[in-house]
Amino acid sequence: MPQILLIYLISSLAIFILPKWVDERKPILLGLINLGAFIFFFLGIPFISGQIQYTRFISWIPEIGLNLEFVLDGLSSIFALLITGIGSLVFFYSYRYMKGYSRTKPFYFYLFLFGGAMLGLVLSGNLIQLFIFWELTSFLSFLLINFFHEKPEARRAAFQSLFITVFGGLSLLSGIILIGSDVNSYSINVWIANADIIKASNHYVPGLILILIGVFTKSAQFPFHFWLPGAMQAPTPVSSYLHSATMVKAGVFLLARLSPALGGTFEWTHIIPLAGVITMLIGSYFAITQTGLKPILAYTTINALGVLVLLIGIDTKLSIKAAMLFLIIHAFYKATLFMVAGMIDKKVGTMDINKLGGLLKYLPITFIITLLAVLSMAGLPPMLGFLGKELIYEAKIQSPGIANLVLFLGVASNVLMIAVSLFFVYKIFLGKPQPFEKKPNEKGPGFWLGPLVLVVLSLFFGLFPSILGSTLVESAVSTIREEDIIVKLKLWHGFNDVFFLSLFTVILGFALFFLLIKRDRLLARWRALNRSIFKFKLTELFDNTMEGFVNFTTRKSRAIQHGYHRYYILTIILFTSVLIWYQVFVTGGFKLNASFSLDPFYISGLIAVIISAGTFSIFAKTRITSIIALGVIGYGISLIYLYYGAIDLSITQIIVETIIIAMFALVLQKLPRFAKLSSSITKFRDIIVALIFGSVMTLIALRAIDIDFLDPISKYYIDNSMIKAFGKNVVNVILVDFRALDTMGEVIVLSIAAFGVSLLLQSKTGKT
Numbered sequence: 001m002p003q004i005l006l007i008y009l010i011s012s013l014a015i016f017i018l019p020k021w022v023d024e025r026k027p028i029l030l031g032l033i034n035l036g037a038f039i040f041f042f043l044g045i046p047f048i049s050g051q052i053q054y055t056r057f058i059s060w061i062p063e064i065g066l067n068l069e070f071v072l073d074g075l076s077s078i079f080a081l082l083i084t085g086i087g088s089l090v091f092f093y094s095y096r097y098m099k100g101y102s103r104t105k106p107f108y109f110y111l112f113l114f115g116g117a118m119l120g121l122v123l124s125g126n127l128i129q130l131f132i133f134w135e136l137t138s139f140l141s142f143l144l145i146n147f148f149h150e151k152p153e154a155r156r157a158a159f160q161s162l163f164i165t166v167f168g169g170l171s172l173l174s175g176i177i178l179i180g181s182d183v184n185s186y187s188i189n190v191w192i193a194n195a196d197i198i199k200a201s202n203h204y205v206p207g208l209i210l211i212l213i214g215v216f217t218k219s220a221q222f223p224f225h226f227w228l229p230g231a232m233q234a235p236t237p238v239s240s241y242l243h244s245a246t247m248v249k250a251g252v253f254l255l256a257r258l259s260p261a262l263g264g265t266f267e268w269t270h271i272i273p274l275a276g277v278i279t280m281l282i283g284s285y286f287a288i289t290q291t292g293l294k295p296i297l298a299y300t301t302i303n304a305l306g307v308l309v310l311l312i313g314i315d316t317k318l319s320i321k322a323a324m325l326f327l328i329i330h331a332f333y334k335a336t337l338f339m340v341a342g343m344i345d346k347k348v349g350t351m352d353i354n355k356l357g358g359l360l361k362y363l364p365i366t367f368i369i370t371l372l373a374v375l376s377m378a379g380l381p382p383m384l385g386f387l388g389k390e391l392i393y394e395a396k397i398q399s400p401g402i403a404n405l406v407l408f409l410g411v412a413s414n415v416l417m418i419a420v421s422l423f424f425v426y427k428i429f430l431g432k433p434q435p436f437e438k439k440p441n442e443k444g445p446g447f448w449l450g451p452l453v454l455v456v457l458s459l460f461f462g463l464f465p466s467i468l469g470s471t472l473v474e475s476a477v478s479t480i481r482e483e484d485i486i487v488k489l490k491l492w493h494g495f496n497d498v499f500f501l502s503l504f505t506v507i508l509g510f511a512l513f514f515l516l517i518k519r520d521r522l523l524a525r526w527r528a529l530n531r532s533i534f535k536f537k538l539t540e541l542f543d544n545t546m547e548g549f550v551n552f553t554t555r556k557s558r559a560i561q562h563g564y565h566r567y568y569i570l571t572i573i574l575f576t577s578v579l580i581w582y583q584v585f586v587t588g589g590f591k592l593n594a595s596f597s598l599d600p601f602y603i604s605g606l607i608a609v610i611i612s613a614g615t616f617s618i619f620a621k622t623r624i625t626s627i628i629a630l631g632v633i634g635y636g637i638s639l640i641y642l643y644y645g646a647i648d649l650s651i652t653q654i655i656v657e658t659i660i661i662a663m664f665a666l667v668l669q670k671l672p673r674f675a676k677l678s679s680s681i682t683k684f685r686d687i688i689v690a691l692i693f694g695s696v697m698t699l700i701a702l703r704a705i706d707i708d709f710l711d712p713i714s715k716y717y718i719d720n721s722m723i724k725a726f727g728k729n730v731v732n733v734i735l736v737d738f739r740a741l742d743t744m745g746e747v748i749v750l751s752i753a754a755f756g757v758s759l760l761l762q763s764k765t766g767k768t
Contacts, residue, residue: 001056001070001123004037008116015109026105027098030112031091037119038084041077048077048475055125055189069125069187074475078324079122079253081472082245082331087115089450093339094237096446097346101235107147111238114140118246122253127176127186134172134218134250138165141247145234157230160542164217164227172214172254179207179262191261192482199265208262211254212271219251219305222279226538228302232294236342239294243301244335252305252327255312256320260482263315272313277409280306284416288423288516289527293341293351296424297334300377303417304330307392310406314395317477321487322391324476328468329376329388332458336373336451337424340366343447344428347440353424358433362440365448367429372455376462378421378509379414379502384462387489389414389505393498411505418509423516431517465489570689577692584699603643610636618683623668631661648731663757670761 011033015026022029048054053073060068072080094111098104117136124130139162146158180186182201183194191198198204215221220228228248232239242248255272262268283303290296304326311323343366344359345351360367372383379389392410442448461468469489478485516523598604610633617629634657641650678686717730717738727733735743 001054001072002058002068004040005116005120005123007033007037008112008119012109012113012116015105015112023105025095026108027091027095030108031088031095033112034084034088034091034115038081038088041072041080041084044072044077045471045475048072048074049478052475053479060129066128066186067126068129070123071125071188072123074472074477074479075253075256076122078327078472078476079249080119082249082328083115083118083122086245086331086335086454087241089335089453090237090241090339093240093342093446093450096444097237097342098235103147107144107235110140110143111241114144114246115241118250121250125188127180127188127191130188130254131169131173131176134214134254135166135169137247137250138162138169138218141165141231141242144238144242145231147235147238148233151233153230154233156543157227157233160539161227161231163546164224164542168214168217168224171210171217175207175210175212175214178203178210188257188261191258195261198261204262204265205267208265208267209271211258211262212275215251215255215309216275217251218254219248219309220279220302221251221275221305221309222282223538225279225282225302226542229295229298230539232292232298236294236338236345239297240335240338240342243298244338245331248301248305249308249327249331252308252312252323255309256323256476256480259312259315259320259480263312269313269315273310273406274313276306276308276310276313277406277413278306279303280310281409281413282306284413284420286530288416288420289523289530291353293344293353293424293428294338296353296420297337297341300417300420301330301334303413304334306413310410311392311395314406316395317481317485318391319395320480321473321477321485322388322395324473324480325384325391325468325489326388328461328472329385329458332454333373333376333383333385336369336454336458337377339447339451340370340373343451344440346447347438347442348436349438353427355434356428357431358429359440360429363429363442365442365452367425369448369451369455370425370429372459373451374421374425376455376458378418380418380506382459382462384458384465384468386462387465390498390502393501411501414505415508415512418506419512419516422510422513426513426517570686573693574689577689577696580696580700581692603640606636606639618687623671624665627661627664627668631657634660648729666761667757 011030015030018026018029053071055072056070058068058070060066091108091112094108098107101107114137117133117140121130121133121137124133142158142162145161146154148154149158176186179191179198179201182198182203183190185191201207217224228243231242234242280303283299283301283306287296287299287303290299307326308323308330311319311326341351344356344363347363348356348359350356375381376383376385379385393407466489469487473489474485474487477487613629613632613636617626617633620626620629634653638650638653638657641647641653714730717734721727721730721733725733725737727737
């Protein structure tokens with residue numbers, strides 16, 4: 001498994017060094033690599049049944065228990081097959097679609113690497129590793145959505161998707177770390193083995209909510225769904241791939257993967273289904289009022305994602321079976337319809353549904369493909385989607401807790417989906433013929449070959465569903481439910497409650513469809529009603545929030561980053577002092593046991609000289625006298641070091657003071673005279689700040705006298721100075737060996753500062 005990911009990485013990089021004769025056919029080559037990976041996972045199907053999984057460990061950071069873990073089981077297998085299979089068809093499709101575009105090398109690099117990142121995500125057995133691939137898909141999708149970066153809409157949509165999904169990713173990481181701390185591991189298998197401990201922990205609910213935020217942002221669940229329609233700014237192959245089998249399915253995969261560890265609780269079976277059913281209804285409702293082919297498909301994708309999240313949240317054997325089947329169904333018909341939309345755009349020059357119609361006589365093969373795909377989307381026989389709808393209804397009826405609400409909203413959503421599916425194919429192919437600038441044709445099978453393969457598979461599995469049920473669906477459900485489950489799928493379930501409920505949905509869906517095509521003004525009034533009711537749009541809220549944040553940070557920067565160095569220092573000193581005094585007040589203060597004495601008298605006299613020099617520097621009228629006074633303070637402190645035996649420190653202090661005084665004297669010659677001395681108010685302010693900070697430092701110094709470490713840190717350096725660093729001078733050893741990087745950093749900083757000062761001194765007046 002790691003070898004496949006390595007092939008994806010190497011192949012994506014090789015795009016930039018392909019010879020010219022191969023470069024023109026790079027999507028074909030990348031499609032073949034995807035096809036090879038698909039064959040690899042396909043051949044592994046017979047060896048994965050029940051709860052069997054193949055795991056590969058690679059040492060990563062063993063000190064903290066992190067390893068690269070790759071897991072191939074029923075769940076990861078079904079996703080891997082969709083990623084590689086649909087990926088190969090998308091690349092073959094791109095060979096025709098992307099002709100004529102510039103910058104195709106980075107486009108194919110991003111798209112192919114994206115497929116590899118998705119494979120890495122679904123094959124990950126470690127949640128930190130999964131998170132890395134998770135964020136990589138967000139970053140690469142940003143680059144793909146922003147392909148037409150010259151368009152403001154594309155830039156806005158790309159930023160929106162990146163911001164929301166990365167925000168969700170950080171929330172996901174927080175949840176992983178929070179829950180991982182309870183079991184001291186980030187391995188998914190360890191989480192599953194310790195599911196009872198996790199669910200009993202106080203961290204379970206906050207950790208679950210954080211993880212769900214990551215899932216909901218990635219899989220476009222309410223209230224984070226609004227970024228997905230904007231992502232339609234990407235080229236159609238991107239939309240076909242990201243919104244059928246990859247990007248938006250990552251959250252669904254994570255829910256399914258963590259279901260054994262986190263599922264089955266009250267929070268799981270109420271929060272997730274509620275979010276899913278709201279998302280499902282929003283998607284189908286707004287899909288029917290869109291005018292563009294890609295926006296219609298975007299909202300139907302939101303609907304499908306809501307269905308998948310709802311089913312996993314219900315968390316029964318039947319709902320998981322329905323979810324795994326619908327996962328395949330949706331990938332088949334959604335990839336097909338996006339490719340059809342892209343083909344129509346290329347052949348006709350528009351994707352506005354109001355400017356399309358009568359294409360049946362020009363595109364008969366495309367019509368058949370589209371019809372089969374929308375039948376599956378609507379859940380009508382004999383397509384695979386019909387089985388999915390039947391199972392979904394059955395799962396909703398058995399939903400614990402909120403079954404009635406889920407069932408009612410689910411029926412309403414499906415009615416709208418049937419209507420929008422029929423309306424989609426009618427307006428494009430059977431509606432009133434429109435004048436086209438160029439006569440459409442189906443020349444070039446590259447446009448319809450991929451969609452044809454997908455609808456044929458959907459029809460085949462619809463007629464013979466047991467093949468799919470006994471292999472992929474059965475192994476995936478067994479993995480999620482942690483028990484061997486037999487899955488039997490069949491097209492006809494007899495006359496039962498589910499059948500009559502489905503029949504009722506179909507009748508209402510057809511009635512709504514006929515009403516829409518007979519009353520042209522109805523849809524226009526519906527759209528107008530939406531504009532009047534839904535004046536509050538989440539996309540506008542997001543844009544306004546971002547604009548407000550930028551304006552706030554601009555004002556904040558003007559107030560805080562004002563450029564006055566003295567105020568920066570005052571702020572730091574005052575904030576630190578107030579914080580320490582607050583700590584003293586809250587804790588009741590320090591118990592000071594130090595006694596006051598003037599002995600020895602020469603040290604007391606030296607301190608008096610230092611204080612006098614400090615006071616003199618405040619009232620000095622010239623710079624040179626202030627510098628001399630400060631020098632007296634520095635030399636006085638070095639004598640105190642010398643008295644207490646810190647010879648090295650004393651010498652260092654003397655050298656530093658001498659160099660600083662010499663440097664100040666040189667710099668002072670280049671500076672103008674004082675333009676204005678500090679005012680009395682400024683001096684009074686500085687005195688107050690100095691007293692506050694001085695009192696704090698005095699307090700800390702007095703408290704430090706009484707601190708008695710059981711094992712002083714100096715003992716380590718004294719004991720190891722000769723043994724490990726081969727030096728007798730402990731101070732030098734600390735600077736050169738134990739703090740080598742720190743010392744090197746200080747030397748580099750001082751060198752850069754000296755270099756900058758030398759350039760300033762050498763520069764001529766008016767030139768820098």
